[in-house]
Amino acid sequence: MLLLISPDGVEEALACAKAADHLDIVDVKKPDEGSLGANFPWVIREIRGAVPADKPVSATVGDVPYKPGTVAQAALGAAVSGATYIKVGLYGCTTPDQAIEVMRGVVRAVKDFRPDAFVVASGYADAHRIGCVSPLALPDIARRSGSDAAMLDTAIKDGTRLFDHVPPEACGEFVRLAHDAGLLAALAGSVKREDLAVLTRIGTDIVGVRGAVCEGGDRNSGRIQPRLVAEFRAEMDRHAREHAATPAAS
Numbered sequence: 070m071l072l073l074i075s076p077d078g079v080e081e082a083l084a085c086a087k088a089a090d091h092l093d094i095v096d097v098k099k100p101d102e103g104s105l106g107a108n109f110p111w112v113i114r115e116i117r118g119a120v121p122a123d124k125p126v127s128a129t130v131g132d133v134p135y136k137p138g139t140v141a142q143a144a145l146g147a148a149v150s151g152a153t154y155i156k157v158g159l160y161g162c163t164t165p166d167q168a169i170e171v172m173r174g175v176v177r178a179v180k181d182f183r184p185d186a187f188v189v190a191s192g193y194a195d196a197h198r199i200g201c202v203s204p205l206a207l208p209d210i211a212r213r214s215g216s217d218a219a220m221l222d223t224a225i226k227d228g229t230r231l232f233d234h235v236p237p238e239a240c241g242e243f244v245r246l247a248h249d250a251g252l253l254a255a256l257a258g259s260v261k262r263e264d265l266a267v268l269t270r271i272g273t274d275i276v277g278v279r280g281a282v283c284e285g286g287d288r289n290s291g292r293i294q295p296r297l298v299a300e301f302r303a304e305m306d307r308h309a310r311e312h313a314a315t316p317a318a319s
């Protein structure tokens with residue numbers, strides 16, 4: 070399982086750089102603009118320069134509206150700024166067809182510019198609270214749009230967590246659907262260390278984290294701490310080892 074950490078700017082990206090041995094992807098966002106809030110192009114560029122070259126930089130394009138042209142142009146902006154993972158939060162899409170239309174535009178805009186870029190179609194575990202496409206629709210949306218991964222995060226950061234909205238068995242189904250479609254499955258949403266056993270067991274490919282590696286577990290007023298990134302990673306590795314040693318159920 071890969072570890073994606075979401076700094077809110079250059080200062081926190083430097084903390085990520087200090088913990089670079091313990092993480093896999095640095096994900097630029099602007100949490101005060103929403104769960105997948107987009108940051109400025111110059112911030113993405115500066116973070117790309119601050120993070121070791123072998124660590125991919127991801128950028129969120131925002132909690133986007135159903136405006137395919139606008140979103141495609143924004144996604145290209147993230148790619149031009151140096152992000153190679155482009156994450157789109159399909160906040161304003163109320164049907165799978167709308168979401169596919171948005172993601173097709175993103176995939177074309179990004180891959181025409183950089184064919185090896187990795188496009189992530191993200192929905193929300195708490196979609197029922199905001200009226201967007203349902204979580205289990207994401208793998209098919211990602212597949213039909215040519216995206217590379219399907220992701221879930223939480224839209225409303227009010228202390229509720231991924232499993233409060235999509236229980237472990239449904240997350241397992243999400244991962245299965247993504248894998249059947251040839252995609253990676255990414256999960257986030259106030260994930261804590263105690264969630265790692267389940268996330269490992271169901272075969273999650275990427276876990277996205279912010280609050281759990283911030284001081285005091287507070288994604289808003291806490292800052293990312295290299296020590297907490299290292300501890301989180303150690304826990305991931307422990308679960309991976311235990312899972313590998315567990316005989317598969319017949």
Ligand SMILES: O=C[C@H](O)COP(=O)(O)O
Nearest residue numbers: 075258259277278279280
């Ligand atoms: O992409 C990952 C998110 O930034 C997760 O943030 P969170 O762990 O604070 O919910």
